[in-house]
Each structure stands twice: as C-alpha cells, then as structure tokens.
Amino acid sequence: MTKANHTADGSARVIRVGTRQSALALTQTGQVIDQLKQLSEQHGLPYTFEIVKIVTKGDRILDVTLSKVGGKGLFVKEIEQALIDGEIDMAVHSMKDMPFELPEGLMNGAVPKRVDPRDVIITSTGGGLSSLPEGAKIGTSSLRRASQLKSYRPDIELVSIRGNIDSRIRKLETEEFDAIVLAAAGLQRMGWESRIHDRLPIDICVPAVGQGALGIECRESDAGVRELLSLLNDPVSELAVRAERSFLGALNGGCQIPIGAHAVVTLPAGLEEKSVEGAVIELVGIVGSPDGAVLLKEIGKDSDPEALGLAVADKLRASGADDILAQVRG
Incomplete structure (x- = not known):
C-alpha cells in the first residue's frame, strides 16, 4: 500500500x-x-x-x-x-x-x-435536574456521572442504561426513567440539541477526559x-485534551472508572489563532466513589499540559484517590 x-x-x-x-x-x-x-x-x-x-x-x-x-x-x-x-x-x-x-x-x-464537553439531562417532563422529584430514576452507564450526580443529589436512583443515543432516548419513555444523562457533543453532532433539557455545569458534573x-x-x-x-x-483543543489525557494516564484510568477532567485554555491577548505559545491551562480533575459518598476534586494551572495533568493527579492521590480506584477495579 x-x-x-x-x-x-x-x-x-x-x-x-x-x-x-x-x-x-x-x-x-x-x-x-x-x-x-x-x-x-x-x-x-x-x-x-x-x-x-x-x-x-x-x-x-x-x-x-x-x-x-x-x-x-x-x-x-x-x-x-x-x-x-x-x-x-x-x-x-x-x-x-x-x-x-x-x-x-x-x-x-x-x-x-x-464542541460542548458537558453532560446533559433529558427528562420525561422537559424540566432540568432541579425539577426532578425526590427518588427520581436516572439512567446512565457511566460511573463518573453516577458518582457526581449521587454526590449532588443523594436521593436519586441511578440505573444502568446502555445503547446508542436514540435507543437511550427511547428507553427514557419505555422503561419509565425520570431522566437520562448523555454527552452534549453527541446530540449536537446529530443535530438533536433541541432534545436537551439541562446542561450540567462543570462544577456539578466534570466531563469525561476528552469529552466533546x-x-x-x-x-x-x-x-x-x-x-x-x-x-x-485545532491547537487550543489539542492543548486542553493533552492536559486531560496526561491526567488520565497518571491515574491509569479509562472510561470504565469514576474519574473526570476538564481543561480550559486561556490565550494571551493578540495571539495568532493557530498559535498557543504562552497559553495558560486550567485543569479540574475528579475521582469519586460510585455511590457518591466520596468525591475528590482538585484544580491546577500550568502552561505545560503534561506537567499539569500529572500535578492534578498527584494532588488527588494525596487525598486518597488511589484507594477509591483500587476498590472500583476490584
């Protein structure tokens, strides 16, 4: 070839x-x-x-x-x-x-x-997360989402739901969920943004590494x-993703364990569009127990994406992240 x-x-x-x-x-x-x-x-x-x-x-x-x-x-x-x-x-x-x-x-x-890295809620009533009743049944296959949502709303019931986007949306109706959680990016790329009822703020639900x-x-x-x-x-997107993936590698993580990270890149004033020289990256990283009882969060800033990912992971390790991840991995 x-x-x-x-x-x-x-x-x-x-x-x-x-x-x-x-x-x-x-x-x-x-x-x-x-x-x-x-x-x-x-x-x-x-x-x-x-x-x-x-x-x-x-x-x-x-x-x-x-x-x-x-x-x-x-x-x-x-x-x-x-x-x-x-x-x-x-x-x-x-x-x-x-x-x-x-x-x-x-x-x-x-x-x-x-595109938008956040998680979103689609509900059976059309309301947002705050509108869900006590004990609401929410569908998600993600331990990361489950951990953060249970930490924010200990009353909710989380039920595993798998399948592609349209099949999950169908299950919202056929399996009597009060809500399901999906990535904004998938709905945006499919042209289905009108189905989104609530975009979850980063301080409530930190996205998966590289989401969006x-x-x-x-x-x-x-x-x-x-x-x-x-x-x-896209150099800015690449820089943010490199920081998040450095964090992922430092914790030996994957999409099957409850960790999340989100990086924001700030460019110096007047910097050319295709350059990221002098950019500053802010990274928030989380590790949580699947039941939401423990949720560790750390934030760091640096111009080096790999160093930043390692530093935020080290902060979480110092708070006990390795113990949580060991329990999840069994």
Whole structure:
C-alpha cells in the first residue's frame, strides 16, 4: 500500500477511514471527511475518502455495564488493529473512548475543534435536574456521572442504561426513567440539541477526559495522512485534551472508572489563532466513589499540559484517590 499522495498508476489516493457503525459514529466521521475534502482541495492534495465500518467489543456487549466489561479501549481496539494491519488509513474516534497509551506505530494525528464537553439531562417532563422529584430514576452507564450526580443529589436512583443515543432516548419513555444523562457533543453532532433539557455545569458534573473532542488516529509512518491531518488539528483543543489525557494516564484510568477532567485554555491577548505559545491551562480533575459518598476534586494551572495533568493527579492521590480506584477495579 503506497504512502504517497498518488497511487502507483497516478490516480488520487483513496484514504480509508475506520469508524464504529453507530449513527453518531458515522455522522461524526462524515463530518470529518467533509472537512478533510475541503482542506485537501484548498491545499492541492489529491485524496478521496472511503468509510470502513468496524464493530468493536464495546458495541457487541450491550447487556453489561462498561465497568463490568473490563479492559481499556473497548470501543477502539478492533479499529486500531485494522490501522496496524493496513486495512484502513485513519480512524475517527470519540476522544473519551481512547485509552492513554496507543499501540506502537500509531498516533493521534489531529484533534479537530472541540464542541460542548458537558453532560446533559433529558427528562420525561422537559424540566432540568432541579425539577426532578425526590427518588427520581436516572439512567446512565457511566460511573463518573453516577458518582457526581449521587454526590449532588443523594436521593436519586441511578440505573444502568446502555445503547446508542436514540435507543437511550427511547428507553427514557419505555422503561419509565425520570431522566437520562448523555454527552452534549453527541446530540449536537446529530443535530438533536433541541432534545436537551439541562446542561450540567462543570462544577456539578466534570466531563469525561476528552469529552466533546474527536481523536483522528493514524500510522506514524503515513506521511501523506499526517500532512493532511495536521491541517485539521485545532491547537487550543489539542492543548486542553493533552492536559486531560496526561491526567488520565497518571491515574491509569479509562472510561470504565469514576474519574473526570476538564481543561480550559486561556490565550494571551493578540495571539495568532493557530498559535498557543504562552497559553495558560486550567485543569479540574475528579475521582469519586460510585455511590457518591466520596468525591475528590482538585484544580491546577500550568502552561505545560503534561506537567499539569500529572500535578492534578498527584494532588488527588494525596487525598486518597488511589484507594477509591483500587476498590472500583476490584
């Protein structure tokens, strides 16, 4: 397989883009491809694109909570293997699904501009979180969301709910939930923002690491794809995600344990749009027990995203985060 911009016969190279086959995954992959087509035309790069649908372990197992399935990369491993084997040339992931450590030879080629990272509530009555009655039944598969919501509202009942966005929304009605919790980003990308009844403030529910961002993974050796993806990368989003993922790596975390992080990047006045030199990052990180009885939160600031992630993780460790995570991992 050629790594050049053209194939051996001189025709435009077809870039095969791997993705999960859910409606959201296909929608966000299509949106990325539309941006790449525009960028490739603007820069005279002769590429065409083809979507390759791949089923992951996380997609196959829907009757068990994510925390019980175990392992990291539940929604990316099979896709990464296809990259390694040369069956695809890049992959579009929800960044929150990506483990900290990538397989040898693979890299994050781009972090496109991030959308709303917050969690949201959809309720059966159309009201927000504060409108829910005492003992309200809320559906979520996330220990991170469960921990923070129980800490904020100890009275609520949390029930595991799996499936794609539309199936979860259907379960809100058919399984008599008072509310379900989803990521704002997925609803935004699907054009379903009108269904959101309440956006949860960061001080109530810190998002998952990388939530609202996409990760475009490719082979380190593929110069043509790396060149193209560099045009799609948003430096501010990348800086924030690097800080959050450093925090994730320091705590040896994944999407199956109750940790969250959210970074905000402040740029110096007058800084060029594509530069982050001199930027300051503020990171909030949390670790909580699944029942919400213990919720640890720390905040830090730095210009170095990796150092910041490590520092906030160290603060949480000093407060007992490792003990909580050890109990969750069993």
